[in-house]
Amino acid sequence: MPASTTGLTRPHPLAAAARVVMLALVAVLTLIATREPGQLRWVALLAVAGIPAVVAPGHRLLAPLGRFAEVVLVGLAAGQVAAAANIGTPMPGVGASAILPYLAVPLTVAALQRRVREGVGLIAVAAVTLILSGVLNSGGDGPQISQVGYLTVAAQWVILAALGLFAAGSLQRTIQARNETRPQPYTEATRLLTQLRSVARQLPGATLDPGSISDHLIEELRVVTRADRAAVLSASGGGRLVVLAQAGADRVDWETTLDADSAIADAWASQQPQTAHRSQARSHSGGEVSALVVPLVAGVRTVGLVTLEADVANAYPPPVVAQVTALTRPAALRLEAALLFDEVRSLATNEERQRLAREIHDGVAQELVMVGYGIDNALASLPEEAKETGEELRTLRGEVTRVITELRLSLFELRSEVDRHGGLAAAIAEYARTVGASAGLRVHYTLDESTARLPAATEAELLRIAQEAITNARKHAGASNLWVTCAVDPPFAQIEVSDDGQGIADQRPDGRYGLAIMAERAERIRGRLEISPRHPSGTTVAVVLGTSPRRDNVRDSVTASEGE
Known part of the structure; x- marks a missing residue:
């Protein structure tokens, strides 16, 4: 009882x-x-x-x-x-x-x-x-x-x-x-996470996405005032900002350094709106400009900035600044909730990946290694006349070695992260180099990454998509060459993986499942997955975020390098 x-x-x-x-x-x-x-x-x-x-x-x-x-x-x-x-x-x-x-x-x-x-x-x-x-x-x-x-x-x-x-x-x-x-830490964490789960279930899906919230805010602001260029930026660590969303006819290279002499840095430090008569974009060619930078403050914490620019003088008088500020106050709370939710999800995901890596390494990987040692011992003690048995054992030993290699690559994939100092391109290149070396693939790189950074959650998803594309090419394509392109120009990014293998039509079902996973990841970060045949043979898998005039140039350069 x-x-x-x-x-x-x-x-x-x-x-x-x-x-x-x-x-x-x-x-x-x-x-x-x-x-x-x-x-x-x-x-x-x-x-x-x-x-x-x-x-x-x-x-x-x-x-x-x-x-x-x-x-x-x-x-x-x-x-x-x-x-x-x-x-x-x-x-x-x-x-x-x-x-x-x-x-x-x-x-x-x-x-x-x-x-x-x-x-x-x-x-x-x-x-x-x-x-x-x-x-x-x-x-x-x-x-x-x-x-x-x-x-x-x-x-x-x-x-x-x-x-x-x-x-x-x-x-x-x-x-x-x-x-x-004064609740104990785990009690308090349970209470807060339970509340977060309830709120997440009640809200529409897009309202907990920082990019969607930023896009909606820009649309609202462009209704009440002129903005030839606009952006929402948030902190990424290391004294830099990341572009969550932007609008404008051309590519904008915003000033993302918080220690620079700019209205963006001043607005972040003072938590007060700042106006300027020069562009806050490093890429702007000049001319008459009005700029307005409004901090997004939730409580006492600055969670982001809104930057508006108009190619006219005095576009943002005090009444307009007041209108913009009135719209940004509730948006700051929404953005903070979305960023916190994104951070909690990323931390939980990373912790789970590390846990799985530890369990695989300490469990099945070690057991397979011991099986390999057992086969080696059996081969060493096998009489010379038992040739058929020896061949079977050697075949089995080769299969065990192959599985151990696959496990090691899986562990490397689980533990791979985007270094906040190295960047997305470096993480993708390291993974492609390691996988290519293990599979005997010749890997060709085209890396073009600006000093500005994407949000950490977006970089993590792009890395996972690139890993899945490279793994699919290694396992199912039967290729000899692999072309990896990484072009990052926030908020635009394009990751492209091409091979000269047998093409996607003949791939096994688990390869198609990998493509479905990549499509889900791309949708999560508001990107699009593009799959196309490569001539004369092979497949090209690309994930694209945003739009940029540079995209066509990058594609042309990749096509030229592949043809050489």
């Missing part, structure tokens, strides 16, 4: 140890006071009475009865021990004081379990029992006690027990209040 129905919860080791220590103390004091080993029978009875409270501390009936039995025994024993010690002459109180300290045990347990009424009842029973015990031991032929001395000692210990009950109860309430006002 479950513990919740019987109350037979597991005893706490500290509670049992405290009772044993107190019983030993009372036994020693009783021997010192009476010098009669026979008085230790009361200590033995107390030990028996305390068994229910130790074995079944959560039982609704046995545990309280055990504590009341302990109090009654203490009261009866106090009179007997006091009489045996001749408390009236010459040291009244010594005998009773030997056994009465045990009152603290049942009273403290009741207080810690927040049984206030039981504690008051225990004190009342203790007082009545002590009085009756004093009366019974004040007459007769045996040893007698001094009523005044005995009652004085008994009253002192009852008062001390009551104060202990009150102190233990106050301590328990204080601990409970502190736990309620």
Whole structure:
């Protein structure tokens, strides 16, 4: 039967140890006071009475009865021990004081379990029992006690027990209040994540995407004011900003360095709108420009910036600035929620990938290595005449080696991350180089990455797409060459993987499944996956974010390099 129905919860080791220590103390004091080993029978009875409270501390009936039995025994024993010690002459109180300290045990347990009424009842029973015990031991032929001395000692210990009950109860309430006002980290994390899950289920999917929120904000702002160029930027670490979304006829190379002399840096530092008469884009060719930079502040934290530019003078007077600011205030809260949600999801995903990598490395990978060693040992001890068996073992050893190689590449893929200092192109190139070397592929690179960075979550998804495309080419294409192109010019990016293999039409079902995964990842970051045949043979897989005039130039250069 479950513990919740019987109350037979597991005893706490500290509670049992405290009772044993107190019983030993009372036994020693009783021997010192009476010098009669026979008085230790009361200590033995107390030990028996305390068994229910130790074995079944959560039982609704046995545990309280055990504590009341302990109090009654203490009261009866106090009179007997006091009489045996001749408390009236010459040291009244010594005998009773030997056994009465045990009152603290049942009273403290009741207080810690927040049984206030039981504690008051225990004190009342203790007082009545002590009085009756004093009366019974004040007459007769045996040893007698001094009523005044005995009652004085008994009253002192009852008062001390009551104060202990009150102190233990106050301590328990204080601990409970502190736990309620200052939750433990995991409790608080559970509460917040539960709230986040509820909010995420209630909101439309796009409202928790930073890029979608930024696009919508730009559209709203372009309704109320002129903006030939506009962008929403957010922090990426390292004193730089990333472009979440932008609008404009041409490519814009925004100033993303926070330590530069620009209105963008000033708005970020001051949390106040900044106007300027020069462009905040490094790529702008010149001419008359009005610029407005409005910080997106959520509480006391700057989560992003909105940059607007118009190719006219004085395009952003104070009334327009006020209109823009009114629109950005609620947008800042939405953007902060989306960025936090994105960060939590990325952290959880990365942690899970690392966990899987550890489990594969410490589990199946090690076991396969041991299988390979076993086959090697079998081959070494095989007689020379068993040629057919040897060939089978060597074939099996080759297959085990192949599987181990696949596992190692999978581990490398799981552990690969975009370094915040190296960039996306470096991470893709490292992965392609490692995979190409293991598969005997000649890898050709075309890397064109600007100093500006994409959001960390976007870079992570692009890396996973590139990894899947490279893995598909290695496993299913039967190619000799691999062309990897990485062009990053935030918010535009294009990753392209081409091979000279057999083409996508003859690929196995698991290869098509990999293409479906890449399409889902591209959709998650508002990109598009493009799959096309490569002439004269092979397949090209590309993921594209945004648009850029440079895209055609990049494609032309890649086509020319492949034809050489």
